[in-house]
Amino acid sequence: MRHVIAVLLENESGALSRVAGLFSARGYNIESLTVAPTHDPTMSRMTIVTYGTERVVEQITKQLNKLVDVVRLTDLTESHFLEREIMLIKLRAVEQSRSEIKRVADIFRGRILDVTETSYIVEMTGDAEKLDAFMKSVGKDNIIEVVRSGATGIARGEKSLRI
Amino acid sequence: MELSGGEILIQALKEEEVEFIFGYPGGAVLHIYDAIYQQNSIKHILVRHEQGATHAADGYARATGKPGVVLVTSGPGATNAVTGIATAFMDSIPMVILTGQVTSRFIGSDAFQEVDCIGITRPCVKHNFLVESLESLSDTLKKAFHVATTGRPGPVVVDIPKDFTAPGVKTEFDYSVPVEMRSYSPPTTGHPGQIRKAVDLIMSAKRPMIYSGGGVVLGDASESFREFCRKLSYPVTNTLMGLGAFPATDKQFVGMLGMHGTYEANMAMHGCDVLIAVGARFDDRVTGEVKRFCPNAQIVHIDVDPASISKTVTVDIPIVGDVGQVLEAMNRQIEEADREIDRAAIDLWWSEIEKWRGTNCLQYDKSDSVIKPQYVVEKLYEVTKGDAYLTSDVGQHQMWAAQFYHFDKPRRWINSGGLGTMGFGLPAAIGVQLAFPDEIVACITGEASIQMCIQELSTCLQYDLPIKIINLNNRYMGMVRQWQEFSYEKRYSHSYMDALPDFVRLTESYGHVGMLIDKPGDVESAMQEAFAMKDKLVFLDFITDQTENVYPMIEAGKGQDEMRLHPAQNRELA
Numbered sequence: 202m203r204h205v206i207a208v209l210l211e212n213e214s215g216a217l218s219r220v221a222g223l224f225s226a227r228g229y230n231i232e233s234l235t236v237a238p239t240h241d242p243t244m245s246r247m248t249i250v251t252y253g254t255e256r257v258v259e260q261i262t263k264q265l266n267k268l269v270d271v272v273r274l275t276d277l278t279e280s281h282f283l284e285r286e287i288m289l290i291k292l293r294a295v296e297q298s299r300s301e302i303k304r305v306a307d308i309f310r311g312r313i314l315d316v317t318e319t320s321y322i323v324e325m326t327g328d329a330e331k332l333d334a335f336m337k338s339v340g341k342d343n344i345i346e347v348v349r350s351g352a353t354g355i356a357r358g359e360k361s362l363r364i
Numbered sequence: 365m366e367l368s369g370g371e372i373l374i375q376a377l378k379e380e381e382v383e384f385i386f387g388y389p390g391g392a393v394l395h396i397y398d399a400i401y402q403q404n405s406i407k408h409i410l411v412r413h414e415q416g417a418t419h420a421a422d423g424y425a426r427a428t429g430k431p432g433v434v435l436v437t438s439g440p441g442a443t444n445a446v447t448g449i450a451t452a453f454m455d456s457i458p459m460v461i462l463t464g465q466v467t468s469r470f471i472g473s474d475a476f477q478e479v480d481c482i483g484i485t486r487p488c489v490k491h492n493f494l495v496e497s498l499e500s501l502s503d504t505l506k507k508a509f510h511v512a513t514t515g516r517p518g519p520v521v522v523d524i525p526k527d528f529t530a531p532g533v534k535t536e537f538d539y540s541v542p543v544e545m546r547s548y549s550p551p552t553t554g555h556p557g558q559i560r561k562a563v564d565l566i567m568s569a570k571r572p573m574i575y576s577g578g579g580v581v582l583g584d585a586s587e588s589f590r591e592f593c594r595k596l597s598y599p600v601t602n603t604l605m606g607l608g609a610f611p612a613t614d615k616q617f618v619g620m621l622g623m624h625g626t627y628e629a630n631m632a633m634h635g636c637d638v639l640i641a642v643g644a645r646f647d648d649r650v651t652g653e654v655k656r657f658c659p660n661a662q663i664v665h666i667d668v669d670p671a672s673i674s675k676t677v678t679v680d681i682p683i684v685g686d687v688g689q690v691l692e693a694m695n696r697q698i699e700e701a702d703r704e705i706d707r708a709a710i711d712l713w714w715s716e717i718e719k720w721r722g723t724n725c726l727q728y729d730k731s732d733s734v735i736k737p738q739y740v741v742e743k744l745y746e747v748t749k750g751d752a753y754l755t756s757d758v759g760q761h762q763m764w765a766a767q768f769y770h771f772d773k774p775r776r777w778i779n780s781g782g783l784g785t786m787g788f789g790l791p792a793a794i795g796v797q798l799a800f801p802d803e804i805v806a807c808i809t810g811e812a813s814i815q816m817c818i819q820e821l822s823t824c825l826q827y828d829l830p831i832k833i834i835n836l837n838n839r840y841m842g843m844v845r846q847w848q849e850f851s852y853e854k855r856y857s858h859s860y861m862d863a864l865p866d867f868v869r870l871t872e873s874y875g876h877v878g879m880l881i882d883k884p885g886d887v888e889s890a891m892q893e894a895f896a897m898k899d900k901l902v903f904l905d906f907i908t909d910q911t912e913n914v915y916p917m918i919e920a921g922k923g924q925d926e927m928r929l930h931p932a933q934n935r936e937l938a
């Protein structure tokens with residue numbers, strides 16, 4: 202199963218490589234990993250998307266917790282949460298496909314950030330599924346370049362991950 | 365007080381009550397060596413190879429329970445230390461390894477003797493620190509000792525750029541500031557509800573088994589463990605790392621378990637209905653084929669490391685906490701419990717175990733003409749009255765030592781269980797002998813293993829360490845040869861130790877005493893003679909049976925109940 206794990210870790214050099222190293226050394230799957238400092242500059246917040254059996258995911262959270270740089274973590278998938286990812290996508294936009302792409306981007310609530318005679322750059326946020334669906338809709342042949350941030354996640358409601 | 369980095373380091377080690385630094389100098393640590401030169405409260409032990417320093421500090425830590433301290437230079441000094449760091453990591457040994465690093469502004473420039481020490485050691489340390497400023501040195505050292513020695517212990521590397529130890533640059537030193545780490549809080553007491561549930565299950569068992577590992581030794585919990593076992597009078601087995609936690613000469617002890625454990629221990633594990641795992645981690649050398657592991661057991665698992673729980677074997681009642689504290693709580697509850705243990709069932713269980721014990725699975729063919737390795741260990745046990753600190757290398761000799769030297773006390777059996785590092789034995793013995801100068805320290809080894817750190821014989825001379833080296837010389841990498849015999853139709857690919865040195869002359873050239881023993885009749889007298897030389901290192905080179913195998917054995921893919929017994933026993937059983 203797919204799990205989204207949110208991690209607070211010390212904003213220290215080497216903390217990221219400890220997490221990345223753990224995943225490669227223990228052979229855990231990693232779909233995406235995002236990290237940036239929080240409002241507290243001494244701490245970074247990481248969102249890891251991984252998949253595995255319940256047993257493996259339990260080990261992942263335990264092993265992450267064991268890392269000295271990890272302050273706190275939660276498996277967001279255990280309750281309701283929001284997941285957002287940002288994508289910048291450069292699309293071929295010529296002749297009749299120009300308007301078609303614009304139309305699809307509108308439907309998906311994408312924003313066109315850059316326009317040339319032959320291309321658009323579209324910005325889009327959403328969960329992974331939505332971004333995948335957009336790429337499918339515009340078609341592989343129209344995609345020149347894609348950059349995705351990887352998922353960021355946060356629990357809904359009162360629940361929070363903080364110290 | 366204003367101090368330089370080098371002085372801060374010395375002061376911090378003093379505050380941590382460090383007796384010995386095991387080290388080897390080099391460019392990046394010269395400032396530190398200069399600070400060492402100008403004091404005499406901490407003794408520096410100069411090894412002959414950085415691997416030796418790590419194993420010596422490790423041996424010291426295993427025998428005393430105090431953290432071992434290592435000091436090496438940057439680059440090759442650090443990389444040479446890696447094997448020893450990994451060895452300590454696998455067995456959860458508290459150590460602080462100080463590595464020199466190039467001057468901070470040169471980091472990342474491929475400077476002379478620069479390696480990414482933090483990167484190289486990351487996967488085999490509990491934690492590591494790169495010191496970022498002179499001001500943070502003392503705090504970092506304090507954190508390093510704290511992390512190394514609390515919770516599940518382990519090695520911690522502190523990488524120190526050369527400029528932060530320079531004599532001219534000083535900063536305020538105050539070691540009294542308490543360690544504050546919001547991201548590190550090891551568990552202590554176990555969950556009371558879980559403990560209650562566990563005691564209930566334990567007392568209702570009909571075919572119980574107590575299985576303890578290195579955690580009981582490292583957690584200094586042997587006393588409460590013994591009390592726990594005796595209150596219940598259930599069968600007890602120890603892992604290779606756990607030997608000595610329960611007295612091996614006690615009837616309640618059914619021997620070591622696992623790949624080369626006893627038949628009775630493994631059969632009892634397989635047949636038990638309640639398994640009480642204490643400070644053990646269900647290593648693959650213990651479980652055999654996991655699918656066949658303790659098929660009928662409900663499992664209670666006490667461990668300080670939550671990640672050890674349900675890692676390879678799913679357990680029913682996990683208790684995360686300090687093993688000693690949890691056992692004490694359990695002991696109180698067993699005492700006060702209003703339920704009774706089903707003694708009739710336990711007696712019946714014991715009679716079944718006695719039948720397995722009757723197999724006498726450690727039997728071997730005695731000989732008048734060739735020295736049997738098991739016989740040497742038996743004599744070692746007799747001559748040292750079972751009271752030696754015994755370090756070991758890795759191979760068949762290690763297994764025979766574990767099987768035939770009956771450890772009655774914890775911290776006496778010192779071996780590399782998790783990583784299985786050949787070369788560990790001799791340097792580890794150095795650490796032990798330094799810690800206990802008046803105790804008997806012996807190193808059991810093989811002709812292959814001993815050559816991996818043989819240079820430390822020189823260290824032994826320098827510091828007058830009267831270690832007794834028991835070399836079971838079978839002219840084979842015996843353990844490798846055994847696997848080749850069983851699994852590769854006797855194709856002995858590169859397991860033959862050709863061109864061996866004359867160990868007696870080699871030892872003598874290092875200034876010690878060497879003895880060659882090739883007749884069974886001489887084993888005991890040679891040993892008497894050697895151990896009588898209280899202030900000499902003696903290398904006893906026992907020429908042993910070349911083709912002896914370690915029995916019994918759980919072969920790869922087999923379950924605990926499928927042990928391969930000594931061929932003679934198979935004849936008897938048939």
Ligand SMILES: Cc1ncc(C[n+]2csc(CCOP(=O)(O)OP(=O)(O)O)c2C)c(N)n1
Nearest residue numbers: 759760761786810811812813840841842843
């Ligand atoms: C550093 C290292 N390299 C290789 C091995 C693999 N290995 C395990 S036992 C063994 C043979 C050990 O031979 P010896 O020291 O003579 O002991 P014996 O088995 O003959 O008693 C080898 C090569 C190891 N454990 N450690």
Ligand SMILES: [Mg+2]
Nearest residue numbers: 810811840842
């Ligand atoms: Mg050998």
